[in-house]
Amino acid sequence: MTEQKVFVFRQENCVGCEACTVSCQAGKDANEFVTLRDVSQGEKTNNLGREVAVFLSQSCHHCEDPVCVAKCPQGAMKKREDGIVYIDDTLCVGCGMCSLVCPYDAPKIDAKRGILSKCDMCKDRLDAGEKPFCVQGCPVQVLDVMDQSEALSLPGASLSGDGHEDLGTGPTTVFIKLRN
Amino acid sequence: MAMNRRSFIKGSSAFAFSASIMGCSNSSDDDIVEEPPVVEPPIEVPPEESIPDGVYHTTCPRNCGDRCSLMVTTKDGVAVSITGDTTHPVTAGTPCVKGHSYLQSVYSPDRIQQPMKRVGPRGPGATFEPISWEDAYAQIASRLNEIINTDGGNAIVPYSYSGYSGISAGTGANRFFNRIAGRNLQRNICASAGYSGMSSILGEFNGPSPEDYANTKCFVSWGTNEQATNIHHLKFINEARDNGAKVLVVNPARTPLASQADIWLQPTPGTDATLVVGISKIIIEENLHDTAFIAANTQDYDALVARLAEFTHEEIELETGVSKSEYQEFARAYAQADCAMIRIGYGIQRTLNGGRMVKAIPTIAALTGNIGKVGAGVVYLNVMSGGLFDWGYSGASHLTPEGAERGTVSINEIGKFLLPEDYQHENGLVGPISYGEPSDPIKAMIVYSSNPMAIAPNTDLIEKGLMRDDLFLVGIDLFQTDTMDYVDYLLPTSSYMEQSNLIDSYQCYYAKHSAKAIMQLHDSKPDTVIFNELAKAMGFDDVEFDESIDDILRNTWKGNISYDELLVQKWDSPIVDYPYRKDLVFPTTSGKIEFKDTSNKYFDSEKFNPVIDTGTPESNEYDDKGMTDAEKAREFRLLSPAHAKLSNSQWANVKYIAGTFPQHTVYVHPSDAGAKGISDGDEVIVTASRYGSADVQIQYVARVEEMTPKGTVFIWKNAWKKLNENGSNTSVNQLTNCDLTDMNYGSTFHATRVDIALA
Numbered sequence: 001m002t003e004q005k006v007f008v009f010r011q012e013n014c015v016g017c018e019a020c021t022v023s024c025q026a027g028k029d030a031n032e033f034v035t036l037r038d039v040s041q042g043e044k045t046n047n048l049g050r051e052v053a054v055f056l057s058q059s060c061h062h063c064e065d066p067v068c069v070a071k072c073p074q075g076a077m078k079k080r081e082d083g084i085v086y087i088d089d090t091l092c093v094g095c096g097m098c099s100l101v102c103p104y105d106a107p108k109i110d111a112k113r114g115i116l117s118k119c120d121m122c123k124d125r126l127d128a129g130e131k132p133f134c135v136q137g138c139p140v141q142v143l144d145v146m147d148q149s150e151a152l153s154l155p156g157a158s159l160s161g162d163g164h165e166d167l168g169t170g171p172t173t174v175f176i177k178l179r180n
Numbered sequence: 181m182a183m184n185r186r187s188f189i190k191g192s193s194a195f196a197f198s199a200s201i202m203g204c205s206n207s208s209d210d211d212i213v214e215e216p217p218v219v220e221p222p223i224e225v226p227p228e229e230s231i232p233d234g235v236y237h238t239t240c241p242r243n244c245g246d247r248c249s250l251m252v253t254t255k256d257g258v259a260v261s262i263t264g265d266t267t268h269p270v271t272a273g274t275p276c277v278k279g280h281s282y283l284q285s286v287y288s289p290d291r292i293q294q295p296m297k298r299v300g301p302r303g304p305g306a307t308f309e310p311i312s313w314e315d316a317y318a319q320i321a322s323r324l325n326e327i328i329n330t331d332g333g334n335a336i337v338p339y340s341y342s343g344y345s346g347i348s349a350g351t352g353a354n355r356f357f358n359r360i361a362g363r364n365l366q367r368n369i370c371a372s373a374g375y376s377g378m379s380s381i382l383g384e385f386n387g388p389s390p391e392d393y394a395n396t397k398c399f400v401s402w403g404t405n406e407q408a409t410n411i412h413h414l415k416f417i418n419e420a421r422d423n424g425a426k427v428l429v430v431n432p433a434r435t436p437l438a439s440q441a442d443i444w445l446q447p448t449p450g451t452d453a454t455l456v457v458g459i460s461k462i463i464i465e466e467n468l469h470d471t472a473f474i475a476a477n478t479q480d481y482d483a484l485v486a487r488l489a490e491f492t493h494e495e496i497e498l499e500t501g502v503s504k505s506e507y508q509e510f511a512r513a514y515a516q517a518d519c520a521m522i523r524i525g526y527g528i529q530r531t532l533n534g535g536r537m538v539k540a541i542p543t544i545a546a547l548t549g550n551i552g553k554v555g556a557g558v559v560y561l562n563v564m565s566g567g568l569f570d571w572g573y574s575g576a577s578h579l580t581p582e583g584a585e586r587g588t589v590s591i592n593e594i595g596k597f598l599l600p601e602d603y604q605h606e607n608g609l610v611g612p613i614s615y616g617e618p619s620d621p622i623k624a625m626i627v628y629s630s631n632p633m634a635i636a637p638n639t640d641l642i643e644k645g646l647m648r649d650d651l652f653l654v655g656i657d658l659f660q661t662d663t664m665d666y667v668d669y670l671l672p673t674s675s676y677m678e679q680s681n682l683i684d685s686y687q688c689y690y691a692k693h694s695a696k697a698i699m700q701l702h703d704s705k706p707d708t709v710i711f712n713e714l715a716k717a718m719g720f721d722d723v724e725f726d727e728s729i730d731d732i733l734r735n736t737w738k739g740n741i742s743y744d745e746l747l748v749q750k751w752d753s754p755i756v757d758y759p760y761r762k763d764l765v766f767p768t769t770s771g772k773i774e775f776k777d778t779s780n781k782y783f784d785s786e787k788f789n790p791v792i793d794t795g796t797p798e799s800n801e802y803d804d805k806g807m808t809d810a811e812k813a814r815e816f817r818l819l820s821p822a823h824a825k826l827s828n829s830q831w832a833n834v835k836y837i838a839g840t841f842p843q844h845t846v847y848v849h850p851s852d853a854g855a856k857g858i859s860d861g862d863e864v865i866v867t868a869s870r871y872g873s874a875d876v877q878i879q880y881v882a883r884v885e886e887m888t889p890k891g892t893v894f895i896w897k898n899a900w901k902k903l904n905e906n907g908s909n910t911s912v913n914q915l916t917n918c919d920l921t922d923m924n925y926g927s928t929f930h931a932t933r934v935d936i937a938l939a
Contacts (some may be wrong), residue, residue, distance in 0.1 A: 012440065013414070013418050013440070014436075015406070015407040015411070015414065015436035015437065015440075016407065016436055017276065017277045017407050017408075017411060017824045018277050018824070018825070018840070018841075019274065019275075019276055019277040019280060019411075021277075022277050022280040022281055022836045022837070023274070023277075023280045025280075025281075025836045026262075026280045026281055026283065026284065026836060027261075030836075032835050032836065033839070033840075043886075046439075048443075048444075050444070051886050052434065052438070052439035052440075052444075053434060053436060053439040054439065055436065136263070136273060136274060137274050137275075137280055138274065139264075139271075139272075139274050139275070139276055139411045139412050139414070139415070140411065140414045140415055140418070141415050178422065179421070
């Protein structure tokens with residue numbers, strides 16, 4: 001059994017520059033404004049009592065129980081043996097059901113393609129021994145991809161982060177937090 | 181944690197964050213290369229038939245001191261991917277967010293593809309028709325020669341900055357303007373005030389390398405935004421942090437690193453020198469200073485102590501808006517660290533008291549001996565790598581005819597020196613002025629590597645000049661920018677991938693080569709080729725205008741390895757004794773760190789306190805580098821620093837960047853917004869009092885967020901007017917101050933106050 005592959009995100013070091021987003025778009029030659037990884041800003045009160053910004057970079061979380069796979073009427077959304085959830089473009093008809101049911105808004109309606117687009121963890125690059133575009137493209141090195149057990153054994157590993165929690169689908173992204 | 185997913189603003193369009201007050205997307209040169217001398221070759225060797233497919237090492241020439249090493253892969257002559265060079269010690273395996281969209285810029289359908297001549301009125305909406313290079317050269321040469329014959333070369337000025345840095349692009353223009361004895365342009369739009377401020381106390385502004393940040397136990401980010409400027413340094417800062425270092429941030433803006441810092445001081449803009457007084461007082465009061473270091477390596481410590489005694493903590497708290505307990509904690513963390521590193525950004529200095537604020541900051545390093553050892557020091561800007569180039573060769577200043585009289589104008593005063601000859605100033609002067617004095621008229625300007633209608637201060641004043649019927653304007657650019665709407669001739673330049681280059685970093689210590697990876701696209705030509713060919717069309721037969729770009733690069737290189745070795749090695753570094761300044765001999769008059777400077781070399785010590793001057797744009801009189809009374813009367817200070825997705829005005833129109841961030845947006849503190857009845861997303865009018873206009877207004881969208889302290893609003897710098905989504909054709913630099921800094925004629929964008937109201 002191949003182990004689940006997961007994203008690792010060291011949120012405490014993310015500065016929200018969106019290099020991951022654009023690296024992904026450019027690498028995949030995405031249509032304009034179609035983003036398979038998004039960065040958002042939230043605010044929180046830090047331990048000094050100040051309102052500070054915190055950044056969340058997220059794509060598909062390649063859930064353990066992906067509702068998009070369950071609900072796709074065409075069977076176009078698939079989960080590989082290594083846990084990567086991807087769209088079979090030959091089966092997708094662009095109905096948008098996956099986008100509707102995903103609690104993380106991962107599948108994106110891509111009007112120009114007429115079908116959905118979603119992060120596939122750059123499975124073809126992974127298969128070729130390369131990192132996904134977003135991981136390679138982060139100048140602050142806050143993203144990585146690895147086997148789930150390895151990721152969860154990292155110091156400070158957790159399945160939740162600022163602005164992120166399990167909304168019922170078993171998202172696999174591992175957050176790293178080493179500082180208070 | 182008082183936050184959940186719902187509190188996040190989803191989507192990149194809502195993206196927010198920050199910049200430091202200053203992160204300027206750096207800019208190189210200023211003084212250092214005061215107009216990298218121009219050199220020129222005439223016509224480039226006819227283009228090669230093709231460039232073999234391969235992977236080429238290139239270096240980003242935009243305005244950033246990181247100078248990314250980028251590997252461009254080509255297939256069938258087309259660049260198909262761009263990635264970071266994993267072997268580069270600083271930029272490593274990836275560019276910044278902008279660099280990821282380089283191919284979208286190079287292959288943009290919006291590229292200017294052929295020479296164009298304007299056929300309608302100047303300004304927004306101007307229409308152009310194609311013209312051949314030959315005809316364009318002939319017509320431009322004819323007009324320039326006419327001006328030279330009538331008014332002299334001094335009536336022709338270049339306007340350029342950092343659109344394409346390095347030897348390749350600038351050499352042609354520099355040689356050309358030397359040959360015609362054109363007006364000199366003092367390119368002090370970025371860091372110059374800080375050069376003087378730093379030099380006033382340390383004798384220099386160079387410092388440790390970014391790699392050394394990883395070794396520190398206390399990193400101080402003062403007036404910079406690492407996310408927008410030098411983002412690759414963050415991995416070193418985080419590495420230090422993982423090894424136990426504290427991160428301290430001083431910034432009126434909530435930068436990402438400020439949000440992540442162990443201590444973040446958020447002073448009222450302009451009060452940094454007073455904050456340094458407070459920190460210094462704590463260091464001495466709590467006996468945290470290094471008396472042996474002070475005795476051996478500093479001068480006028482007694483004068484510093486006396487100066488500090490003039491302030492009470494209550495006064496400091498009131499002035500800076502920072503509580504004593506906060507700066508006390510900062511002082512302790514800094515002084516008690518085994519080694520502490522201060523990075524001063526380029527941005528803090530871009531205000532009327534910029535030089536004085538920067539001068540004050542190294543005081544705390546001198547008090548604690550945090551200099552001259554691993555993981556310690558103060559760094560502003562590193563220009564050492566430029567020492568590997570023979571700028572004199574590339575510039576060829578000998579081309580200037582003997583006896584030619586060449587005046588100098590400031591890049592920051594383009595609005596003032598281009599004014600019509602009958603322009604009536606409020607102070608009684610008439611016509612164009614420069615450095616406060618009447619100035620000979622400019623009859624022609626060639627704009628290249630810059631976009632003044634977006635990046636220069638007080639663009640309404642600039643427009644008065646650009647609209648002059650008697651001003652001949654030539655523009656060289658990749659795109660139809662705001663500025664290019666005014667030119668008579670529009671010439672298409674080639675992107676950096678279409679020509680080779682030599683370029684110095686200005687944070688890292690590396691001087692780098694950049695290969696020509698693809699053939700020139702469309703009917704474009706590199707800037708140097710354009711200027712060489714124009715020189716020939718004007719009748720100049722100097723051999724400098726026959727030198728190819730590759731020969732210029734080869735002949736300009738004077739590194740530690742041969743040029744051919746450089747092509748293989750990709751970069752080279754000057755030999756720097758390290759740890760930086762470890763001999764503790766400083767390039768000051770005394771050889772020591774000088775707390776008190778009465779040399780009058782950098783500033784008038786009768787006007788400004790020679791130890792630490794705490795005057796601000798709001799407290800000083802206008803003649804002493806304060807704002808005008810009209811400016812002071814506006815309710816809010818405006819900060820306009822750099823965004824991570826722009827390098828000055830570049831990338832604003834590029835796929836994957838354009839339309840993805842809040843560019844024409846003004847950030848308002850929730851308290852201020854509440855008082856003004858402004859809600860998130862409201863259209864607002866922002867009004868300033870500018871030179872030449874009592875009320876200048878822009879229309880932006882409000883964003884209510886704690887980006888700044890109360891009383892300060894925030895706008896990302898250098899937006900294009902024509903890209904303002906609401907169609908108002910307005911942008912931030914209509915509002916910004918075009919006066920000059922307290923030291924070294926720098927820009928004063930941040931010395932701007934505004935009022936804000938619902939539209």
